Amino acid sequence: MKTSILATGLSCLALAAHAETPVLTVYAGEYFTSEWGPGPAIESGFEAICDCDLEFSTGDLLPRLLLEGERTQADVMIGLSTDVLARARDSGLFAPHGQDLAALTVPVDWPDDTFLPFNWGHTAFVYDTTRMATPPASLEAMRHLPDGITVVIQDPRTSISGLAMVLWVKAVYGDQAGAFWADLAPHVLTVTKGWSESYGLFTSGEADMVLSYTTSPAYHMMAEDDQTKQAALFPEGHYFMAETVGKIAGTDQPELADRFMAWVLTPEFQKVVPAANWSLPSALPVADWPEGWAALPLPEKVLFLTEDEAESLRVEAVEEWRAALSQ
Amino acid sequence: MARSAVSVIGAGVAAAVAALVLLPLVAVLWRAGVWPALATGDAQALWFTLWQAAVSAGLSCLLAVPVARALARRQFFGRGALITLMGAPFLLPTIVAVMGLIAVFGRSGWVNQGLAAVGLPTLTVYGAQGVILAHVFLNLPLAVRMILQGWQAIPAERFRLAESLGFAPAQVTRHLERPMLRAVLPGACAVIFVICLTSFAIALTLGGGPGATTVELAIYQAVRFDFNLGRAAMLAGVQFLLCALVATLIWRVVATPGFGAGLGRAPVLRVQGALPLAIDVLAIAAAALFLLGPLCAIALRGAPGLGELPPAVWAAAGRSVAVALISTLLTLVASLALALSVAEAQRGAAVMDGVALLPLATSGLVLGTGLFLLVQPWVLPSRLALGVTVAVNVALSLPFVYRLLLPEARVLRADYGRLSESLHLQGLAWLRLIALPRLARPLGFGAGLAAALSMGDLGVIALFASDQSATLPLVVQGLMASYRLDTAAGAALLLVGISFGLFWAFDFWGRRHAAV
Numbered sequence: 001m002k003t004s005i006l007a008t009g010l011s012c013l014a015l016a017a018h019a020e021t022p023v024l025t026v027y028a029g030e031y032f033t034s035e036w037g038p039g040p041a042i043e044s045g046f047e048a049i050c051d052c053d054l055e056f057s058t059g060d061l062l063p064r065l066l067l068e069g070e071r072t073q074a075d076v077m078i079g080l081s082t083d084v085l086a087r088a089r090d091s092g093l094f095a096p097h098g099q100d101l102a103a104l105t106v107p108v109d110w111p112d113d114t115f116l117p118f119n120w121g122h123t124a125f126v127y128d129t130t131r132m133a134t135p136p137a138s139l140e141a142m143r144h145l146p147d148g149i150t151v152v153i154q155d156p157r158t159s160i161s162g163l164a165m166v167l168w169v170k171a172v173y174g175d176q177a178g179a180f181w182a183d184l185a186p187h188v189l190t191v192t193k194g195w196s197e198s199y200g201l202f203t204s205g206e207a208d209m210v211l212s213y214t215t216s217p218a219y220h221m222m223a224e225d226d227q228t229k230q231a232a233l234f235p236e237g238h239y240f241m242a243e244t245v246g247k248i249a250g251t252d253q254p255e256l257a258d259r260f261m262a263w264v265l266t267p268e269f270q271k272v273v274p275a276a277n278w279s280l281p282s283a284l285p286v287a288d289w290p291e292g293w294a295a296l297p298l299p300e301k302v303l304f305l306t307e308d309e310a311e312s313l314r315v316e317a318v319e320e321w322r323a324a325l326s327q
Numbered sequence: 328m329a330r331s332a333v334s335v336i337g338a339g340v341a342a343a344v345a346a347l348v349l350l351p352l353v354a355v356l357w358r359a360g361v362w363p364a365l366a367t368g369d370a371q372a373l374w375f376t377l378w379q380a381a382v383s384a385g386l387s388c389l390l391a392v393p394v395a396r397a398l399a400r401r402q403f404f405g406r407g408a409l410i411t412l413m414g415a416p417f418l419l420p421t422i423v424a425v426m427g428l429i430a431v432f433g434r435s436g437w438v439n440q441g442l443a444a445v446g447l448p449t450l451t452v453y454g455a456q457g458v459i460l461a462h463v464f465l466n467l468p469l470a471v472r473m474i475l476q477g478w479q480a481i482p483a484e485r486f487r488l489a490e491s492l493g494f495a496p497a498q499v500t501r502h503l504e505r506p507m508l509r510a511v512l513p514g515a516c517a518v519i520f521v522i523c524l525t526s527f528a529i530a531l532t533l534g535g536g537p538g539a540t541t542v543e544l545a546i547y548q549a550v551r552f553d554f555n556l557g558r559a560a561m562l563a564g565v566q567f568l569l570c571a572l573v574a575t576l577i578w579r580v581v582a583t584p585g586f587g588a589g590l591g592r593a594p595v596l597r598v599q600g601a602l603p604l605a606i607d608v609l610a611i612a613a614a615a616l617f618l619l620g621p622l623c624a625i626a627l628r629g630a631p632g633l634g635e636l637p638p639a640v641w642a643a644a645g646r647s648v649a650v651a652l653i654s655t656l657l658t659l660v661a662s663l664a665l666a667l668s669v670a671e672a673q674r675g676a677a678v679m680d681g682v683a684l685l686p687l688a689t690s691g692l693v694l695g696t697g698l699f700l701l702v703q704p705w706v707l708p709s710r711l712a713l714g715v716t717v718a719v720n721v722a723l724s725l726p727f728v729y730r731l732l733l734p735e736a737r738v739l740r741a742d743y744g745r746l747s748e749s750l751h752l753q754g755l756a757w758l759r760l761i762a763l764p765r766l767a768r769p770l771g772f773g774a775g776l777a778a779a780l781s782m783g784d785l786g787v788i789a790l791f792a793s794d795q796s797a798t799l800p801l802v803v804q805g806l807m808a809s810y811r812l813d814t815a816a817g818a819a820l821l822l823v824g825i826s827f828g829l830f831w832a833f834d835f836w837g838r839r840h841a842a843v
Contacts, residue, residue, distance in 0.1 A: 030805055030808070031808040031809055034805040034809060036809040037805070037809055058797075059709075063551055067700060071703065071704075087554065185536070188536060189434065190532060190535045190536065191534070191535070191537065193547070197425075201429065204430070206434050207434070216810075223810070278810065319367065322368060325538070
């Protein structure tokens with residue numbers, strides 16, 4: 001305790017001494033700044049060109065920002081995913097990004113003038129080839145899984161990936177989404193609060209399939225040299241998910257924030273994304289992707305609901321899911 | 328003089344705890360400005376929450392009685408170590424506990440592999456039965472320890488007297504054990520009921536689906552996902568009401584056992600006969616197998632990752648230990664003051680007792696959100712991350728330590744109150760000569776609990792966290808979210824190891840210095 005008081009005092013002194021170095025405060029998700037996340041590379045990369053100090057502040061993203069309101073210390077927020085953008089935008093706390101979107105390489109139309117995507121991927125069911133020789137060939141086939149095949153999924157009421165899942169099914173099945181869930185229900189081993197609990201159950205052999213991302217196999221291929229984890233690709237299409245960067249309207253470092261927003265779209269930033277974030281770069285042609293990534297199997301058809309569509313369907317889609325799985 | 332000082336301090340502690348728990352709720356309500364109605368599924372969630380908590384608490388206590396009795400009346404090699412080790416599940420962070428249970432009871436776990444090998448149908452752990460299994464696994468140790476303390480608090484002279492009067496086992500049960508159980512069981516049951524009432528990570532992973540939704544899960548959804556603060560506060564209010572109800576009921580049935588003072592000798596319980604022996608062996612063996620199996624699984628899973636833990640994990644471990652030690656000290660002081668003044672007080676004891684149970688019923692999420700709202704106008708919340716963690720840890724471990732101390736504080740008051748008064752033994756001298764030696768055992772156990780619980784907590788810090796203040800549980804989560812499952816398992820094992828080490832050290836200290 002004493003040392004932490006001392007450390008705080010010393011860091012205050014240090015701050016005073018370097019008062020001329022501007023600080024860009026970036027709010028990021030909890031996983032972001034660990035040494036296995038993209039944070040460290042982004043920080044050193046930007047500090048090399050900005051003559052500033054980039055400070056990440058990690059934790060809850062949207063809840064924290066909404067609690068702080070106008071008083072927020074953030075200059076930039078990184079990591080808000082597509083399905084919560086409507087609520088983030090409604091807060092009125094974000095400023096237009098002012099960037100040219102021509103560099104974007106995401107597979108959907110992105111006219112947004114506030115949020116910039118910095119990565120993307122799709123939701124997918126991932127399976128283990130040693131336990132499942134022939135995965136279901138379509139989303140329709142997921143409704144008719146053979147007896148004994150089990151799936152773990154995430155709760156759409158508590159996890160972003162779970163929410164994307166119910167929107168995916170809603171986008172494909174519309175009014176029949178409830179029937180899809182009723183058919184899948186006997187195969188749902190369990191529902192977890194977040195992605196990591198599900199994924200842990202899957203890798204420890206509890207379930208045959210897990211709701212995850214099309215990019216999940218990349219981690220196993222590249223970090224572990226393991227080819228046995230694959231995403232089942234469906235002709236109905238896969239739901240698009242991206243994480244975004246937004247500039248806070250009330251920032252006291254508007255120029256630095258703008259430079260950061262611009263830097264997000266540069267190849268230097270984009271090349272960090274795949275291996276640090278295990279997702280696809282949002283503004284980098286496939287030819288420039290890091291080694292191995294171009295070989296990752298990806299679905300041909302991409303599904304995406306606009307923010308307004310997603311927001312209007314959200315409550316209904318989650319309730320259909322809940323009702324079908326509560327039986 | 329000493330009495331009034333204790334009462335004043337106790338009342339102060341109660342007021343501080345009530346403020347720490349209730350003000351954040353008020354802040355969240357204030358900010359939300361509305362009090363919404365229950366939504367679809369809430370009634371179902373409420374019902375599931377209540378019945379699973381009741382069944383879990385009942386089963387934990389019921390199963391704990393034969394185990395505690397066996398441990399109280401048998402001496403064998405390694406008994407102390409077994410008692411300590413069997414306490415470990417209660418100290419596990421829920422993520423780790425779930426992983427351990429799944430390794431044993433899961434679809435591809437040890438039990439099902441064994442059943443399949445001999446051609447028997449396999450069992451599924453996912454569903455209401457899994458939730459209850461997990462809650463019994465986590466809380467049976469607590470129940471055993473609370474009841475065992477009850478047995479050990481019966482003065483040895485009473486057992487000797489019973490023996491010399493030629494009591495049959497049934498008569499010992501009737502005159503000594505049943506009154507003790509009547510005093511100890513309701514409290515243990517209430518604490519476990521309330522713990523199970525507010526648990527949600529367990530229900531969500533093992534519950535099998537949204538049918539096993541608890542109220543705390545609905546709060547999580549309201550705070551973290553829908554940002555519906557009014558709904559979060561409303562649901563937290565419902566939890567409070569449930570808890571208040573339980574506390575009132577318990578207060579009415581609890582009784583102080585009238586054993587009178589003893590000379591503080593270790594109780595010697597002698598039971599003859601093959602049948603009681605068989606029952607005791609069975610109870611201890613079954614409990615040890617049930618409680619230690621998942622622990623072994625956690626150790627086996629985590630051991631390979633231990634060697635390659637990155638420096639960030641060690642730094643976080645250091646922070647967690649510092650937070651745990653400070654929290655423990657504050658918890659001990661606060662619980663002791665509260666327990667002594669409740670044991671003594673004529674008026675206000677029921678209120679203080681209820682207040683001591685309040686933190687258990689609070690939703691960690693609403694507490695964190697409310698504290699954030701309260702401090703944010705004055706200070707940068709991230710600067711307070713560790714301070715807030717300490718405050719919340721103290722509030723959340725206080726009910727346990729208080730519950731452990733209270734029965735013994737009552738006995739202390741009843742047995743030594745008049746003697747102390749006639750000797751004019753007061754203040755610090757009374758504390759040092761009478762109270763601390765008599766209470767050393769529950770104090771040590773309580774300190775161990777507080778330290779271990781403080782190591783494992785993570786619910787509240789997420790809003791306040793900054794890079795420099797990540798605790799070990801947060802780092803474990805971060806590793807899991809970055810696919811580093813092996814490293815996460817290693818870090819989880821480290822977390823379990825440290826929690827358990829702290830618990831063991833304090834508990835050992837308590838038993839070493841115990842006068843009884």
